[in-house]
Amino acid sequence: MALPRQEVVDLADGVAAVIHGDGEAGVSNAGLIVDGGEALVVDTMMFPEMGQVLVDELARRSVAARVVVNTHHHVDHIGGNTLFPEAKLLAHPRTVETVEAMGMPAAIYDGFMPAFRGRFDDLEIRAPEPTNGLAPLPLGAELRGYAPAHTPGDTAVWLPAERMLFTGDLCFFGVTPLAVQGLVSTWIAALDDLLALQPAVVVPGHGPVGGASDIALVRDHLAALLSHGRAAVETGASLDDALAEFDPGPVSDWIEGERTLVNLERAMQEARGEIGRDDVSAVPPSFGRLLQ
Numbered sequence: 349m350a351l352p353r354q355e356v357v358d359l360a361d362g363v364a365a366v367i368h369g370d371g372e373a374g375v376s377n378a379g380l381i382v383d384g385g386e387a388l389v390v391d392t393m394m395f396p397e398m399g400q401v402l403v404d405e406l407a408r409r410s411v412a413a414r415v416v417v418n419t420h421h422h423v424d425h426i427g428g429n430t431l432f433p434e435a436k437l438l439a440h441p442r443t444v445e446t447v448e449a450m451g452m453p454a455a456i457y458d459g460f461m462p463a464f465r466g467r468f469d470d471l472e473i474r475a476p477e478p479t480n481g482l483a484p485l486p487l488g489a490e491l492r493g494y495a496p497a498h499t500p501g502d503t504a505v506w507l508p509a510e511r512m513l514f515t516g517d518l519c520f521f522g523v524t525p526l527a528v529q530g531l532v533s534t535w536i537a538a539l540d541d542l543l544a545l546q547p548a549v550v551v552p553g554h555g556p557v558g559g560a561s562d563i564a565l566v567r568d569h570l571a572a573l574l575s576h577g578r579a580a581v582e583t584g585a586s587l588d589d590a591l592a593e594f595d596p597g598p599v600s601d602w603i604e605g606e607r608t609l610v611n612l613e614r615a616m617q618e619a620r621g622e623i624g625r626d627d628v629s630a631v632p633p634s635f636g637r638l639l640q
Contacts, residue, residue, distance in 0.1 A: 354401050357557060359549055360510045362487055366401055368393065371523040371554030372603060374461040376424040378402055379514045379551055381507065383486030386414040389435065390505050390514045391553075392428030395467065399428025415485060418476045419516025419553065420499040421446040423457060429474035439476035440493045442501025447475045459639030479503070494518070494538040496531045496628045502538065506545060513547040521555030521562045524604040525570065527614040528635050531628050532574045539567035569599045573608070577615025587613050587634060609634050 352369030359365055362382040369375035379390035380402065387406055392399040406413055418426045418439040426447065429437055439447070454468040479491055487507055495501040498517045505514040517525070518538055527535065543563050550558050573594070580590035591609055596602075613632040617623045622630050 351398060354398075356401065356405055359512055359551070359557070360507075363507065363510060363512055364405065365514070365551040365557060366393075366405075367551075367556060368398070370603060371520065371552070371556075374424045374464055376422075376517075376553050377551055377555075379505070380405060380409075381486045381489055381505070382406075382409055382411050385411050386486060387411045388486045388489055388505070389413045389416040389432065390551075391419055391425040391516065392416060392431060394424040394427040394464070395471065396428050396431050399431050402428070403431050416476075417479075417491065417503060417505055418443060418447075419504065419514070419518075420502045421450065422499065422517065423468070423471070423473070424461075425516065425553065426473060426476070427471055429476070430472055433474075437474060437476040438479045438482065438491075440495060440501035440503045441478040441480065442495045443499070443503070444476055444478050444501075446500050447473065456639065462640045492541070494534065494541070496625065497535040497538040498525070498527065498530045500529065500628055502530075504538075504542060506547075508545075511546065511548040512551070513542060513545065513549070514551045515542065515553060515563075517553035518542065519550060519552035519555075519558075519563055519566050520602075521550075521552045521558045521566075522602055523554045524599065524602045524607040525566060525611065526604075526607045527570075527573075527611045528631060529628060530614070531623060531625065532570055532577075532611070532615045532618055534625060536567055536570050536574065539563055539570070543567065565598060569596065570611075572597070573611050574615045574618070577612055578619040580612075581616050581619040587616065590616070606638060610638065 366378045381388040413435040457468045458465040
């Protein structure tokens with residue numbers, strides 16, 4: 349099958365993003381940070397054939413990948429890790445734990461991403477190592493970790509001199525976020541922390557390049573979900589009734605809007621105390637409705 353379109357976008361001297369499709373399920377962005385003869389790669393997409401664009405761009409620039417950072421454990425951000433056998437592969441410690449524990453749930457991936465059904469059975473995942481004791485990174489890049497947020501552990505890559513930010517799936521622009529394995533309240537806190545950086549350019553995990561105002565839009569949407577979920581629990585409303593009463597406002601035209609059901613249930617799980625900072629393992633039952 350043909351892969352979604354990929355566009356290499358130069359953001360600054362030595363900094364580029366690969367913007368992938370419309371950011372639909374399984375179609376994620378990646379980044380390159382080049383300094384001298386070495387580079388930092390941010391995420392590797394879902395399959396090696398998707399991540400090949402990163403290898404080709406590095407070859408075009410005559411640089412080698414010294415470090416690869418996986419922003420979180422989802423397969424659409426780590427499936428191309430095997431393309432970089434010589435690089436040091438790093439992630440948040442909780443991301444590492446999750447990768448090692450999850451195995452390859454191919455049936456779930458097939459159901460959630462039916463466009464790629466049958467392609468996960470033979471996918472080899474190279475697990476990252478924890479980011480502890482990290483050496484200086486190209487262009488003075490800084491890793492900012494959050495646990496939990498979108499997932500049990502998330503990492504953003506910040507370039508302070510350029511005021512550029514690679515968020516992984518802490519941000520979805522034009523695409524409805526998904527909180528199936530995270531905690532909405534601490535995700536909001538992570539976005540507040542990123543907003544405090546006052547980034548000029550933001551590369552989300554899915555969707556087009558944006559800025560701080562786009563982070564704020566995601567943050568406010570999640571805050572509205574959290575507030576609505578808490579109110580639904582207080583009044584004893586059902587998930588479906590709560591969803592019918594929820595107004596997504598300015599994000600109503602984002603793709604993958606069916607995820608709002610899961611995100612609202614996630615907020616309700618948190619309000620009932622079924623999940624919290626130390627344990628986000630209880631998957632919302634409504635996630636099953638997204639599987640085909």
